[in-house]
Each structure stands twice: as structure tokens, then as C-alpha cells.
Amino acid sequence: MNRINLRTSLLLTLLTIGACQTQKPVESTVDAVATPIWQSEVYVLYPDSVVQGEHVARVVSAREITSSYKSPANEFQNPRITFKFAINGSDNEMVSGTDHHFNCIASDGTCETPLIVFGQQYKDTTAVQDGMYLTPNMEMQVRLDMRQVLQAFEKQGYFTTQTGDKVYKEDYKGIYIAGNTAPMSWDFDNLGGKEDMALTDADGDGIYETTLQLNSPEDSKQTDTQWQLSQDISAFPQYASDYPLVEALYNLALEEMQKDIEADSTFRTGKEWAGVWTRDISYSIILGMAQLQPEVSMNSLMRKVKNGRIIQDTGTGGAYPVSTDRMIWVVAAWEVYKATGNEIWLRETYQIIKNSLEDDYKNAYNQETGLVRGESSFLDWREQTYPLWMQPADIYESENLGTNGVHYQANLVASQMADLLQDKAAADKFKEVAERIKSGMNERLWQEEKGYYGQYLYGRNYKVLSPRAEALGEALSVLYGVADAERSRKVVASTPVTDYGIPSIYPQIPGIPPYHNNGIWPFVQAYWCLAAAKAGNEKALTESISAIYRPAALFLTNKENFVASTGDYAGTQINSDRQLWSVAGNLAMVYRVFFGIDMKADRLELKPFVPKAYAGNHKLSNLKYRNALLNFELSGYGNQIKTITLDGKALDKPEIPASLSGNHSIKIELANNEVGGEVNHRQDYVSPATPTVRYAAGKLSWPAVAGAVAYQVMKNGEELEKMTNTSLQVNADSYAEYMVVAVDENGVPSFGSEPVMVVCDKHKLVFELEKSAPKANLPYREYSGTGFVELNKQQNRQVQVNVTVPEDGVYAIDFRFANGNGPINTENKAAIRTLKKGSEYVGTIVMPQRGAGEWSNWGFTNAVEVPLQKGSHKISLTFEPANENMHGEINQAMVDYMRVIKVR
Numbered sequence: 001m002n003r004i005n006l007r008t009s010l011l012l013t014l015l016t017i018g019a020c021q022t023q024k025p026v027e028s029t030v031d032a033v034a035t036p037i038w039q040s041e042v043y044v045l046y047p048d049s050v051v052q053g054e055h056v057a058r059v060v061s062a063r064e065i066t067s068s069y070k071s072p073a074n075e076f077q078n079p080r081i082t083f084k085f086a087i088n089g090s091d092n093e094m095v096s097g098t099d100h101h102f103n104c105i106a107s108d109g110t111c112e113t114p115l116i117v118f119g120q121q122y123k124d125t126t127a128v129q130d131g132m133y134l135t136p137n138m139e140m141q142v143r144l145d146m147r148q149v150l151q152a153f154e155k156q157g158y159f160t161t162q163t164g165d166k167v168y169k170e171d172y173k174g175i176y177i178a179g180n181t182a183p184m185s186w187d188f189d190n191l192g193g194k195e196d197m198a199l200t201d202a203d204g205d206g207i208y209e210t211t212l213q214l215n216s217p218e219d220s221k222q223t224d225t226q227w228q229l230s231q232d233i234s235a236f237p238q239y240a241s242d243y244p245l246v247e248a249l250y251n252l253a254l255e256e257m258q259k260d261i262e263a264d265s266t267f268r269t270g271k272e273w274a275g276v277w278t279r280d281i282s283y284s285i286i287l288g289m290a291q292l293q294p295e296v297s298m299n300s301l302m303r304k305v306k307n308g309r310i311i312q313d314t315g316t317g318g319a320y321p322v323s324t325d326r327m328i329w330v331v332a333a334w335e336v337y338k339a340t341g342n343e344i345w346l347r348e349t350y351q352i353i354k355n356s357l358e359d360d361y362k363n364a365y366n367q368e369t370g371l372v373r374g375e376s377s378f379l380d381w382r383e384q385t386y387p388l389w390m391q392p393a394d395i396y397e398s399e400n401l402g403t404n405g406v407h408y409q410a411n412l413v414a415s416q417m418a419d420l421l422q423d424k425a426a427a428d429k430f431k432e433v434a435e436r437i438k439s440g441m442n443e444r445l446w447q448e449e450k451g452y453y454g455q456y457l458y459g460r461n462y463k464v465l466s467p468r469a470e471a472l473g474e475a476l477s478v479l480y481g482v483a484d485a486e487r488s489r490k491v492v493a494s495t496p497v498t499d500y501g502i503p504s505i506y507p508q509i510p511g512i513p514p515y516h517n518n519g520i521w522p523f524v525q526a527y528w529c530l531a532a533a534k535a536g537n538e539k540a541l542t543e544s545i546s547a548i549y550r551p552a553a554l555f556l557t558n559k560e561n562f563v564a565s566t567g568d569y570a571g572t573q574i575n576s577d578r579q580l581w582s583v584a585g586n587l588a589m590v591y592r593v594f595f596g597i598d599m600k601a602d603r604l605e606l607k608p609f610v611p612k613a614y615a616g617n618h619k620l621s622n623l624k625y626r627n628a629l630l631n632f633e634l635s636g637y638g639n640q641i642k643t644i645t646l647d648g649k650a651l652d653k654p655e656i657p658a659s660l661s662g663n664h665s666i667k668i669e670l671a672n673n674e675v676g677g678e679v680n681h682r683q684d685y686v687s688p689a690t691p692t693v694r695y696a697a698g699k700l701s702w703p704a705v706a707g708a709v710a711y712q713v714m715k716n717g718e719e720l721e722k723m724t725n726t727s728l729q730v731n732a733d734s735y736a737e738y739m740v741v742a743v744d745e746n747g748v749p750s751f752g753s754e755p756v757m758v759v760c761d762k763h764k765l766v767f768e769l770e771k772s773a774p775k776a777n778l779p780y781r782e783y784s785g786t787g788f789v790e791l792n793k794q795q796n797r798q799v800q801v802n803v804t805v806p807e808d809g810v811y812a813i814d815f816r817f818a819n820g821n822g823p824i825n826t827e828n829k830a831a832i833r834t835l836k837k838g839s840e841y842v843g844t845i846v847m848p849q850r851g852a853g854e855w856s857n858w859g860f861t862n863a864v865e866v867p868l869q870k871g872s873h874k875i876s877l878t879f880e881p882a883n884e885n886m887h888g889e890i891n892q893a894m895v896d897y898m899r900v901i902k903v904r
Helices: 003-021 147-156 244-259 278-292 294-302 325-340 343-363 392-397 401-420 424-444 471-479 485-494 522-535 538-555 580-594
Strands: 044-046 049-052 055-061 064-067 080-087 100-103 110-117 138-145 158-160 166-168 175-179 207-214 226-228 238-241 456-459 463-466 597-599 603-606 616-625 627-636 641-646 655-657 661-670 694-696 699-701 708-715 718-723 727-729 736-744 756-758 764-768 789-791 798-805 809-818 831-837 840-847 864-868 871-878 893-902
Touching: 044 538, 049 538, 055 244, 055 538, 064 244, 064 538, 080 138, 100 110, 147 158, 175 207, 238 244, 244 538, 244 580, 278 294, 278 325, 278 522, 278 580, 278 597, 278 616, 294 325, 325 343, 325 401, 325 597, 343 401, 343 424, 343 840, 392 456, 392 840, 401 424, 401 471, 471 485, 471 522, 485 522, 522 538, 522 580, 538 580, 580 597, 580 616, 694 756, 764 798, 798 893, 809 840, 831 864, 840 864, 871 893
Parallel strands: 110 138, 627 661
Antiparallel strands: 044 049, 049 055, 055 064, 064 226, 080 100, 080 175, 138 207, 158 166, 238 616, 456 463, 597 603, 603 655, 616 627, 641 661, 694 699, 699 727, 708 718, 708 736, 736 756, 764 893, 789 893, 798 871, 809 864, 809 893, 831 840, 831 871
16 A cells, blocks of 8 residues: 555544544535545645644544644654854854764663863763654753863953954843754844853853753644634635635634734734734735725734835845845735725825835946846845845845846836826836846846846856745746746746645755745745746646645644645744745635736736646635725636626726726636646755865965855856966956855855956955044954044935046945944845045945944955046045935944056
8 A cells, every 4th residue: 555545544543533523424416535636745635624644634524624733843853963162152163064973872861961162162972872852852052161261251351262353342232052953043143132041151261051951842842732713703704615625724824814904904914913014914925815905904014114215124235225025015015006996095105116216227227237236035034045244235235036026016006106107207217227127137147057046146346146046036036027927837837846835945055944945835836826827837826725725724724834745833933823925825825826816007807727637617705906896706717718897897907097996796617628747846956165265376266165066167257267276376467256155066166256356456446434534442452553434324424535547447446334233134224325536426335234233343345346438536425315224223333445456
């Protein structure tokens, strides 16, 4: 008997037992056991149940589901614990990729590390036998020798770590532990505030200690065993079909939507996350909330407006413009207009959109590539999707697939709004910008050999393409028409999909715990469904719908995310029940897929797609569309309409005019056409680690990377050589920027190393800013020259430097700066300035937050390339209206010096 038949037998037994225990057995016209909707080696979806191994979710009625799911996260944890220590919570003990390894194996429930010296790697050689797992509630005692650090504080006032960071005695806040096993994490950005991860020295002998409880069976790892509808959902569209599972999950989603509405008539983000977040609310509105909750959607969107502009409320380094995906707000506002026809809303939001886009054109748009700078949309946890060397300034400089898809659509929407409001010049401009973005995406991000787009362009003065797939960006490229019909088909058929759905990125990054990395997000899965439907890929659509229904049924809630490799919600870094965009994604399967509701400015188009697995009857009643109430009946399968009638009269086109009012009935019979399609199934895969490259005496060198069989050396964004050695002699006569990529035996590449700049002295000019503006009287350290300059909204609103260059060329201009106004991963105080040559605007300089209170933590801004002729020039940093950040009051940084480097 094969695995599927074993599960079927188990289900038959459970259904029989369950039917005896309930008063409301399911009345299904489909044989639940004999006819799976979809099945794989890891789970089976039936019309009224889901089976995953020993776990079963069963529909009792359209108002009740039971589930036996229990997270297996505690059962098979590896006892090999990987960790490192962090002064002040920063990743500064040892270089990236070098960690401590300790095998926590003990029969009495307690293990103890040897005394580990800070900065000296410990590798446990104790054998770990097969079948040996971490004991539940294991206590691990950690001992750390900090005496050399404390002695350095007393002797010279600071300690220099192996990473080259200087930690001053007066700046020392504590020592923390980070690692791969909960309750530890690798989230260095938030580590400094976690007292439970702090080590203490109770007797003052320089030996710091802590005890961690590992593999703790937390309450959050247990799901409810039953869901019963507890709220009145009769005011919303009612759905019925031959598929009890879909009915019940639809009703569950409606109830969770109601629970996510706050007393002030705005949406909260999820059960665990109060408040409105720009990207979350916007993606949710697009998926269905505009139609279900137009007033709440309007209130929520307007909560994310300040000074007539859209708020970028989350992201790296002080958010805007390191993150720029706030513009998905534009698409959501347009969706609300299409649902309501509210012209006051149209006019009000158009001005907000126009203001926001104009700022972005100056702060984030790259005229050379046609692309938009800024962090990947929604993937805003730095190390989860970027190499560890990338600082916020580097992330600002990257040009990302998903974010560019958002900006493309935002400009198209703005153009349509402008047309309606008869602002022709603006409409033409918005459309022209959109076309530049589209061209840039197709020319610079498309990978013909893979059949999908790359994740982002990254680097410094010369960018390379990260070939990873990025699920949301791939979906948006199809949905918004960046990809033409042929490319859309390739994207959906070629993008890697794993057992439990489409992971946020593929392949995964080594050493990074599940969240965006090794994570599946149901709302992203929903956009993938929409992309599959648009591309006409029935196989991908059927599987993708199943990837939404499986976790919702087993977990009895629409979770925020789950682990891609296990399908389990336990193990991700952060999670929540009834996450709004997951709720909206579930509902979108009925509205946007089965019934194909596609709202336009002046009509509602119907593009139903019912996979053959869901063939039969589907009804949707009481759907409000402007001044009409619509009642749908749908039969058959496929994505072609055989007949469609409105109140019994045949329609020439599957469209409902926006002027329709009153109650109406729409009947659709599908053509039962076979659609087909392919899916690129892949096992979970982890890429090689990122190389760490050094340059000295004319030679690049790097330690060998585990699993790598070759190294690709990039020079100025192009492959210079592919080799098996770990060093290379290079010429230092002219400017060059080198990256090294490790490649494994399957040809899978790592991230590129941090770029190494090789430049001769005559092409590198440094200008101390304290010679051009008043020196700041502040007690910060590690600056060069005689001091540094403070920039804020009152002081030094313009700093001008006289520059003389020895020859014609293109020069990269950047600044060494510090911004201690906030942590590296939250808040809104990135400093922004305009760079000018004479009176000419040449670019935007961004000085992101580098750590709360860390004013002696210096780094470099993004670089702006400026053509300069031999001779003298006036280069200035100025504060312009477009340089307002999201905070509004604090727009401050310290600037040490300006670099002017000839790059070509």
C-alpha cells in the first residue's frame, strides 16, 4: 500500500469516527476520500478535509472545522548549537561566517559550555549520533571570558574586535548572545534590547554567564483543535459550492476580517500587530478589502498620510528612501476608487500620489537604468534577503524586482487618475516614467536562461544581478504587465516552487533562520495564484490554491507565514494569527480567481478561472458593486466563458457597467476547456556562504567556502575569471571594483562578496568637511582630520566644497557619515540631502541610521556618479523640500569627509 493510500485509509477511519461525534455531518456531493482536489508526497487536499501525515483538518460544516495538527518543531531539533557573542548587541565578535559550535547533549536536562574566550572560536568535536536530538526544555549554561575586553577598556579606553570595530569603554552597554536555536536568533538589529539574551557578571571577575532554556514547548506551538463561526457575517457576500472546505475557509476568513477591524474603523495588521502599516494594508486592499470594506480601507489608507505624502512606515536604516515600496498605497487607493466610484476620494488621493511620486523621482529614481532604488517590497529584514555586508546605504542603492513592479504600476495608476481629472501633461509624464521602469526591468533584471527575473541589482559603483527568484516580484511582473504574455508564461512555469508553496526567495541563504528566508507567506502565495491565473497555467494555479488552503485549514487561522522546508508555522522569527493580508489572500481565491472579478474605472470585468479540480457549482450572493448588489452562479471549469447572462439576458461581453444599480443575477457557464501548464518543482536548497575578500599588495584573497567548487571573480560588474584558487593578482593602475561569488557543484552561486575597491592614489581625492563648514562641538570619536560637521534642518543646510580634479572623467562622490538617531532596522530618521555641481542637481545622498546612539559608528553613503572636467568645481550638499524624511523634525547626520574617486 503506497503513502497516499495509507493516508486515505486513515482519513476514512477518522471521518467515520467524526461523523458519529457531530450532529452536523458534511453533506457533500463529492466523494471526499476517493477524489482528492490536489495531492503531493507531503499532503492531500480533499473537498472537505486536508491530510498531512498524521494530521487531519476536517470540515464539520460551513461554520466549523476541526484539526488535529500539532507542531513537530520540538521533536527533531539538532543538538548542535551555533552561536556567537555580541558587544552592545552588534555582530562584532568574529568575522561573518565564523561562529561557535557546541553540542548540547546531556541525559540530565542540563548542558554547560566550556569557558569560551571572546573572539576565539570554539568548535565542539563531540560526536552526534544519528537519531540524537535536542531534549525538550534543555538548559544550556553559557560561560564567556571577557577579561581581555575589560582590560583593554581600562588600559586604552577601547577594545578592537576581530571585525575591526572599536568599542569604547563609555559606550559599552552589555554583552549578548545570538544563535540558531530558540530562544536565540540571529537578529542582531534587535538583540541589544533583549535582556533575556544578555550575559551577566555577578561577582565581577570578568566571566559572564547566562542560562538558556532550549526546545521549550511554548503554548504558541499548539493550534486550536476547533474553529466555530462566532460572528455574524451575513452582511458580506455569501459563498456556496460543492466544496465544503472552500466554504468553511471562506467563512473563517470573513470572521477574521471582522476581528481585524479596530474601534476607530481602521484595520489592524494582525492579531499580534496593532495599527495600520502602509504595505500590509495596501496589499490587503488590492486582494479584496476595497470591495468588502471600502470605508475601513479609506480610513486605513488616510492614516498613512503625512504632510500630503504617503508614509513609508517600515524598512531598513530609518525607512525612506532606503525603503520605497510605500507606493503600493497608490494601487490600493485606485482599487478603492474602482470599487466605489467616489470622485472626492479620487481627487484627494491623486494630489497625495502626485506629491509622493515627485519626491521619489528625485530621491530614488535612477535615470541611467530607468529603475527605482530601494529595498525589496515587504522583504525588509536586512539579513533575511541580503548579504550581511550590505549596509542600509547599500540597500538603498539596490534596484529590486518587487519594488520596481510596485513603482511601475503606481505610475500607470497615476496616469489613469490624471486622465480622469484631465491633467494631461501629468498623465503623459507618469506613463513615460512607467515605460522607463518597464524597459529597465526587462533589460536588466530578466534572466532568459532561467525564465524568470532576478532579485535585484546590487554592489557599489558597478552592480551585478542577484539571480535568486523573488516570489512577490515575479508575481507582480506578471500581474501588472511588465512581462509580456510569453514571458508571463515562462515566469509562472519556471520560478521554483517547493513542497508547501512558493518561498519568498529561492534558493535560501545559509545560516539565516526562517522568516523571509526559508519562509512562505500566504499573501504572496495569493498573488502567485493571481499571476498563474493571468498566465493561463492551471497546474500552477491548482497547486497554489492548495498551498493557501492547507495551512489555513490545519492551523485554523490565516497565519502570517510558515517555514518553507517543513510547512510548519512554528520556527519562523515572527508570526501572527489572522494576519490581514493572509485573510485577504484567502478571500481573493473566491473573488479574484473563481469568479474572476476585475474592477476597472468604469466597469467590472469577469475573468473566471475554475481549475478542473474545482469543477462544479459555485455561488456568490450579495456582492456590493457601487450601487448594485450582484448574485453570481457559476458552473463548469476552465478559463473560457461559454455563456453569460445578466438577469436572464445574454451579455455580449463579460462586463458589468459601473452605472448598474439594484439587485441583479449573473449566470456563467464555463467552457470546460483544458488549460494545462507546468510547475518548476524544486527541493529546498541552500546556496553557498558569501565569500569574505581581502586586498593587499596587489592580491585579492579569501578563505575557502564550504561546498564551493569554483569562484567567479567579477571586475566592474563583469566576469573576469572563474577559478578554483582562493587568490588572484590584480592590476592597481586604474579603478576597479571586485566581487567574488562562490559556486557549488550544482552551479548555484552565493551572494557576491562585499566589493573591494582598488584605486591608485591619484584617482582618489578626500576633502575634510570641517574645512568647508563649522566644526561640530560634539564628543564623537573615530573621525579623520580635525573634526566633523553636523547637518540638520537648522544647521549647515548647505555645505559647499571646492574640488579640483586632475583630469576629465566620471567621478563617484560619497561621504563618510554617522547617524545614531535610531537602530538599523526601524524608525524613520534617515538623513537625506541633495548633491549639486554648481547649481545643477546631480543626485541624492542618503545617510541612514546606523545604530541607536552610535555616533562614532562611521560608514559611507551611497555614491553619486558625476562627470567632471579637469579643473575646479563647486560641489555642495543642500537640504531641499524633497529631502524631508518620514520623521519630519529630525533629519540629522554627522559628516566627516567627502570622497571623489575617478571610476572611468
